[in-house]
Amino acid sequence: xxxxxxxxxxxxxxxxxxxxxxxxxxxxxxxxxxxxxxxxxxxxxxxxxxxxxxxxxxxxxxxxxxxxxxxxxxxxxxxxxxxxxxxxxxxxxxxxxxxxxxxxxxxxxxxxxxxxxxxxxxxxxxxxxxxxxxxxxxxxxxxxxxxxxxxxxxxxxxxxxxxxxxxxxxxxxxxxxxxxxxxxxxxxxxxxxxxxxxxxxxxxxxxxxxxxxxxxxxxxxxxxxxxxxxxxxxxxxxxxxxxxxxxxxxxxxxxxxxxxxxxxxxxxxxxxxxxxxxxxxxxxxxxxxxxxxxxxxxxxxxxxxxxxxxxxxxxxxxxxxxxxxxxxxxxxxxxxxxxxxxxxxxxxxxxxxxxxxxxxxxxxxxxxxxxxxxxxxxxxxxxxxxxxxxxxxxxxxxxxxxxxxxxxxxxxxxxxxxxxxxxxxxxxxxxxxxxxxxxxxxxxxxxxxxxxxxxxxxxxxxxxxxxxxxxxxxxxxxxxxxxxxxxxxxxxxxxxxxxxxxxxxxxxxxxxxxxxxxxxxxxxxxxxxxxxxxxx
Amino acid sequence: xxxxxxxxxxxxxxxxxxxxxxxxxxxxxxxxxxxxxxxxxxxxxxxxxxxxxxxxxxxxxxxxxxxxxxxxxxxxxxxxxxxxxxxxxxxxxxxxxxxxxxxxxxxxxxxxxxxxxxxxxxxxxxxxxxxxxxxxxxxxxxxxxxxxxxxxxxxxxxxxxxxxxxxxxxxxxxxxxxxxxxxxxxxxxxxxxxxxxxxxxxxxxxxxxxxxxxxxxxxxxxxxxxxxxxxxxxxxxxxxxxxxxxxxxxxxxxxxxxxxxxxxxxxxxxxxxxxxxxxxxxxxxxxxxxxxxxxxxxxxxxxxxxxxxxxxxxxxxxxxxxxxxxxxxxxxxx
Numbered sequence: 119x120x121x122x123x124x125x126x127x128x129x130x131x132x133x134x135x136x137x138x139x140x141x142x143x144x145x146x147x148x149x150x151x152x153x154x155x156x157x158x159x160x161x162x163x164x165x166x167x168x169x170x171x172x173x174x175x176x177x178x179x180x181x182x183x184x185x186x187x188x189x190x191x192x193x194x195x196x197x198x199x200x201x202x203x204x205x206x207x208x209x210x211x212x213x214x215x216x217x218x219x220x221x222x223x224x225x226x227x228x229x230x231x232x233x234x235x236x237x238x239x240x241x242x243x244x245x246x247x248x249x250x251x252x253x254x255x256x257x258x259x260x261x262x263x264x265x266x267x268x269x270x271x272x273x274x275x276x277x278x279x280x281x282x283x284x285x286x287x288x289x290x291x292x293x294x295x296x297x298x299x300x301x302x303x304x305x306x307x308x309x310x311x312x313x314x315x316x317x318x319x320x321x322x323x324x325x326x327x328x329x330x331x332x333x334x335x336x337x338x339x340x341x342x343x344x345x346x347x348x349x350x351x352x353x354x355x356x357x358x359x360x361x362x363x364x365x366x367x368x369x370x371x372x373x374x375x376x377x378x379x380x381x382x383x384x385x386x387x388x389x390x391x392x393x394x395x396x397x398x399x400x401x402x403x404x405x406x407x408x409x410x411x412x413x414x415x416x417x418x419x420x421x422x423x424x425x426x427x428x429x430x431x432x433x434x435x436x437x438x439x440x441x442x443x444x445x446x447x448x449x450x451x452x453x454x455x456x457x458x459x460x461x462x463x464x465x466x467x468x469x470x471x472x473x474x475x476x477x478x479x480x481x482x483x484x485x486x487x488x489x490x491x492x493x494x495x496x497x498x499x500x501x502x503x504x505x506x507x508x509x510x511x512x513x514x515x516x517x518x519x520x521x522x523x524x525x526x527x528x529x530x531x532x533x534x535x536x537x538x539x540x541x542x543x544x545x546x547x548x549x550x551x552x553x554x555x556x557x558x559x560x561x562x563x564x565x566x567x568x569x570x571x572x573x574x575x576x577x578x579x580x581x582x583x584x585x586x587x588x589x590x591x592x593x594x595x596x597x598x599x600x601x602x603x604x605x606x607x608x609x610x611x612x613x614x615x616x617x618x619x620x621x622x623x624x625x626x627x628x629x630x631x632x633x634x635x636x637x638x639x640x641x642x643x644x645x646x647x648x649x650x651x652x653x654x
Numbered sequence: 655x656x657x658x659x660x661x662x663x664x665x666x667x668x669x670x671x672x673x674x675x676x677x678x679x680x681x682x683x684x685x686x687x688x689x690x691x692x693x694x695x696x697x698x699x700x701x702x703x704x705x706x707x708x709x710x711x712x713x714x715x716x717x718x719x720x721x722x723x724x725x726x727x728x729x730x731x732x733x734x735x736x737x738x739x740x741x742x743x744x745x746x747x748x749x750x751x752x753x754x755x756x757x758x759x760x761x762x763x764x765x766x767x768x769x770x771x772x773x774x775x776x777x778x779x780x781x782x783x784x785x786x787x788x789x790x791x792x793x794x795x796x797x798x799x800x801x802x803x804x805x806x807x808x809x810x811x812x813x814x815x816x817x818x819x820x821x822x823x824x825x826x827x828x829x830x831x832x833x834x835x836x837x838x839x840x841x842x843x844x845x846x847x848x849x850x851x852x853x854x855x856x857x858x859x860x861x862x863x864x865x866x867x868x869x870x871x872x873x874x875x876x877x878x879x880x881x882x883x884x885x886x887x888x889x890x891x892x893x894x895x896x897x898x899x900x901x902x903x904x905x906x907x908x909x910x911x912x913x914x915x916x917x918x919x920x921x922x923x924x925x926x927x928x929x930x931x932x933x934x935x936x937x938x939x940x941x942x943x944x945x946x947x948x949x950x951x952x953x954x955x956x957x958x959x960x961x962x963x964x965x966x967x968x969x970x971x972x973x974x975x976x977x978x979x980x981x982x983x984x985x986x987x988x
Contacts, residue, residue, distance in 0.1 A: 165824065171938075173736050173737045174736070174737045174738055174739075176738070179738060254704070254707065254708045259708075260738065261708075261733070261738035262705050262708055262709065262735070262738075263704075263708075264705060266704075267700040267704055268700075271700070317733070317738060320737065320738045320739070321739070335830070335938075336744070336747045336748065336938060337747075337748065337938030337942070337943070338820060338821065338822075338936070338938050339820075339824065341824075359824055361820070361824075361936075362936065363819055363820075363936040364933045364936060364942070365803075365819075365933055365934050365936070367803060368803070368806060368818060368819050368934055368935070368936065371806060371807070371810070371811050371818050372818050372819060374811070375810075375811060375814075375818060377817070377818065528685075529686070529949070530686075530691065530949065531684075531685070531686025531687070531690065531691040531949065531950075531951055532684075532685040532686045534686070534690050534691065535685050535686050535687060535690055536685075538690070568699075570699065573699035573702060573703075
């Protein structure tokens with residue numbers, strides 16, 4: 119698996135890099151990686167059961183993965199992620215170029231595309247979609263637009279140069295900009311439909327995507343039908359139904375009975391049950407996430423790097439993965455998962471060595487070890503399948519290294535608020551990648567800009583100047599080779615300073631019935647289903 | 655009577671004001687910012703600041719409360735922070751699901767519970783009495799989650815008699831007008847939908863009925879035993895009435911008051927939602943809605959839902975009180 123992904127990523131990296139290096143270089147490759155997957159059979163109804171029903175169907179107004187799985191099948195973005203990686207390729211934009219100073223991005227739009235309501239897709243729609251998100255005084259502001267400040271960071275203005283050309287001007291060069299334009303929240307909406315339904319657009323979604331909206335039965339299911347005029351060719355199935363079934367066991371029973379075709383969030387103890395069932399398939403692949411322990415570098419004794427390293431040496435990651443991830447997952451060494459380009463292979467993990475940890479603690483002035491708290495979130499996350507059990511196991515492991523930690527937990531909302539205030543000595547937390555860019559992990563989670571009490575995302579309150587310089591440089595240049603060098607160097611410094619104990623990169627897991635063909639779960643764990651077909 | 659009714663209804667006003675105020679204050683005092691919860695790990699400072707402003711969370715609390723109150727009296731309970739849906743619409747779609755489930759469960763619980771209780775009382779200390787009261791105790795202590803999964807495994811997965819989860823087959827078309835699927839199906843003479851809705855209702859209703867069933871059975875038994883010891887029952891028996899008539903016509907009516915009270919209390923609490931049953935059976939009721947909303951700090955939903963639950967509770971209690979007068983002529987309201 120690793121090998122296969124690696125082979126695919128390298129050429130893709132080179133292509134994208136070549137697009138980015140040369141200023142004002144135009145590309146015009148219309149074929150997409152998704153089209154390589156042909157439909158073996160057309161027709162039928164595909165039913166996907168996920169752990170929650172959608173919250174809203176307005177792609178500009180959502181943040182949860184369950185809603186994203188719905189909108190991503192109905193809407194398109196300017197560029198899109200390739201079928202098997204987080205590299206981007208043309209979608210509603212057929213080509214683009216960036217000015218020499220990295221400030222002006224110009225997109226050529228696909229001609230002849232129509233929204234599901236017949237409205238022609240054009241530059242005006244792109245500008246409309248942007249404006250309704252960034253200005254909460256806009257009459258069509260969707261309600262909260264929670265991702266807008268992330269996806270459009272550094273965007274100063276967006277202009278329609280003509281019907282099929284749109285131009286984004288940035289305030290500062292920002293290399294991850296292009297990948298952000300592939301993110302779900304930038305999906306282009308039909309201005310006609312938004313004007314018609316106004317605040318109720320979230321239940322009358324109209325996009326250009328592979329499926330058209332039919333019906334939403336609240337907290338139950340959403341029905342979509344094939345968009346037969348889809349610009350990239352009609353989807354293989356006639357109908358797509360996405361059901362919300364909250365209990366993981368019940369969802370599996372439904373799939374075994376055949377009342378749903380596919381499901382997300384399988385309980386790790388059920389992996390074997392699925393593998394043994396000849397009518398089911400378990401899909402696993404590397405995940406784009408990192409579970410870690412943040413060590414509060416502004417609090418004693420974790421302001422001493424020797425103590426932080428000692429914690430790293432006390433945790434046996436392989437044992438955690440065997441016990442709580444059914445062996446599917448990868449021990450983490452760096453903050454970013456190995457599926458992201460610029461991952462630094464040269465960094466060697468601290469290795470499990472409780473005796474060594476004790477010695478280091480003694481060196482740091484704690485010959486009898488330390489007494490502290492380990493915080494854990496009382497909510498299962500993709501990177502933290504069984505929070506309490508994992509926390510208890512880590513507590514036991516730490517004790518062997520001379521670190522006596524009391525377990526502390528809070529309800530999720532309270533937990534995050536307290537972490538942002540920096541009340542924690544050590545806290546288990548994690549991150550799920552949004553767009554596959556290293557900046558999306560390293561800058562967001564470990565830069566000093568994000569270590570401000572009360573609103574921090576850098577829960578270790580790690581404020582290395584050297585790392586900050588590298589990360590800002592990584593944002594300013596578009597040359598991916600140069601960016602990669604900055605990020606690899608940053609990972610080395612971070613490893614040495616040890617503000618985290620990187621724990622695990624949990625696998626992405628999904629399951630489906632054997633008759634479901636052509637399905638691979640995308641690294642971003644978004645269920646794009648337009649190329650999936652049913653064999654009987 | 656009508657004066658009494660009027661007074662009781664008038665009491666609703668301070669009750670609602672109190673409920674609104676308490677829920678409003680408690681939800682605001684709970685740590686955790688809706689903007690942070692909504693964004694989760696992704697809560698960047700800019701995003702949180704923008705969201706807080708949009709959601710009107712930066713205004714002082716009294717301003718927020720009176721703005722809410724002013725709109726609420728006009729029937730506008732605001733929009734969900736998460737979905738943007740009007741709270742009233744959310745409630746109108748999900749509360750019927752809860753009512754259907756509650757009535758299904760209480761139908762089973764009351765009929766089976768009262769019957770069991772009566773037989774157990776009449777045959778006190780018999781094998782039936784012993785076993786049924788043991789089973790009732792068992793039913794009361796059984797974890798709902800485990801019971802639900804077991805019922806699904808046996809009757810849906812293995813035997814295939816009932817569907818596993820949901821409210822209706824995906825292949826069945828139903829015009830959802832009231833969102834009471836059974837009523838909608840009957841009104842539209844859509845027998846396929848009616849059958850599907852009823853089949854979907856059975857397992858969750860049975861699961862949900864176990865606890866109230868056990869309470870009702872035990873309450874009926876003990877209340878009836880007490881009445882059966884009273885003088886007037888002895889008199890009735892002495893004048894030669896058949897035992898069946900003594901029990902059903904004379905004793906049961908007097909024994910019914912505590913039983914009705916228990917049923918009323920249970921209806922009230924079940925209408926507040928049954929989070930576990932709703933989760934297992936993917937039943938789109940109000941219980942899951944409230945809990946999700948609390949976790950998400952979706953204040954408008956929490957406020958609207960708690961208000962409607964309080965309303966229902968008060969009304970059910972009123973009906974129970976009124977039924978006392980019907981059951982026992984000695985009780986008069988005036």
